[in-house]
Amino acid sequence: MATDSKSRAALCRLQLGSELRQLRVAIGLKSTQVVKQLIWSPSKLTRLESGENASVETSDVMALCEIYGADREKRALLVGYAAVTKTKQDWWQSPEYRPVIGPQFKAFLGLEATASVLQTYESEFVSGLLQTEAYVRVIHQRAHQGLGADEVDKLVAVRVTRQEVLRREVAPLKFTAIVNEAVLRRQVGSRSVMRDQLRHIAELADSMPNVRVQVIPFKLGAHSGMNGPFVVLHFPDRAVLKPIVYLENLADAWVTRREDSVERYGEAFTDLSALAPGPQESLSMIQTAIKEL
Template sequence: MGHLGSGQRTRRPKWVSHLALTRLTHSVHSRTRRVGDVSRKQTTPRRQQLGRALRELREGAGMTIEAAAPRFYWSSSKLGRIEQGYQRVDVHGVRSMLDLYDIGGTRWTEVTELALRAQEPGWWRAYGLDDRGYVPLEADATLVRDYTIGYVPGLLQTAAYTRALSLSYPKHLNEQDLALSVQIRNIRQRRLIDQQNPLELAAIVDEGVLHRPVGGPEVMRDQLRRIVESAALDRVTFQVLPTAVGARPGLSSVFTLLSFEAIGFPDMVYVEHPMGAVQMAQEDSVERATIFFDRLRSLALSPADSVALVHRAAEQM
């Protein structure tokens, strides 16, 4: 698998189980649906950020899509897709738009730089992933708030735990695909200690996760030790929701909130379900998920008490 580091593109598996996508890479690729635009086309936060900027500039120039598109020899639908972030546009196209909208100075430079960044291929493409699903979202995020009820969050998993999750399902990954998933997970985890491209994690897990011997006692003990080690990192906050709490939000579903402070993009919610996952960007959905997460955090044990519980679970495993 050493050739992957060279940037060579790896063929995407023809079939990947829901477990592999959500638990191992935390991505469901083509099965991910965006609520609000109801589109299955590929996009990234950076392309959406560029599209939003271009739309605002067009509207500021007092032009409709129908009036602007023919000036670039484009259809109205193409310009609409560019502004939504669902169609790529090169720097030359962006500069033509800036000229038409009479944009100059620092704003011209800022949008041109946005276009250049939006064109950069994501590292995940070398591992066979496209721009849909969870991984590209997390790659641009600066804060991940994760609530899980059945498994350890991917950013905290050991390789052995990941492997055990995959092998627990009838249609699990083959060895090559599993190795790819582990490498993807390792790249994601490095951001928790990366000074240049940092990622902050706030994770809440159900207490049952600590006592479920995924992979057997030895694998689970190592996994619990990894949680303790990770919880000591400045960018990780780990809390356990005790079984004694009883009824609370999120009993039937897991969800992840992503924040994109570095690129000035609005928060998003990623919700898993048995058939895939849904991305939600509407303000009311994000607000509701934020309230849910804050409520769960208030019901959970403190970070110190949570780590103490993890220690006890490891000793009893």
């Protein structure tokens, strides 16, 4: 399991959930049948299979393995995954951040922390992994009016801490961000804040081999990302965790694992990557926007 300590618990949760679901499906059991046998709430099994729980009880895993008829080797592996979730805490589960992170976004942070490749298209603002503190602070102050200064500080800290996945010691995340030209042109905060933000993007794209940034110019007209932003996540072991798509809007956020949907978004990202100018030409667009500020 090649990952650093900060993502190990999340990876174990996700692998555990995926393998438990595969065992259930393999013997033809519906989730409703399983929870009825164990006298669980339906949401408990859903959270377990999707890797949303902060930690997993080994007794729960053993009970499921008994129902699914898992062999001794598989049981030991899954119980081991559960044990890690009890001893290793994800940074976003700490009391400091817990009040400002909703359950959907916690699930996404677990996915992001364990992904090997992340591909995102953004139409309105700079991708989270590329944002400066000043830029993200302006966004949260505007989007979450009424929050106290302390809560805004925590939201900013969450965004900045997320960015560690780009610099992790073991297999740093391979990150490709495709952004609409509007992202460069829309001034968020003061001219100084926006100028520093664009410089930050240029520096990351130029200095980090695992970061790739492309810009969709206005002149290219209609494209496959016009229905809105999306994130496609790929994982080290596709046999355990297949690619997943993360979507969000003003009121909600969700993950889709449906193969047809994931394939559709994957194709859209491939189309956008082919349509957009390459990294060097996109970097020139960013530098031009900096000069204009």
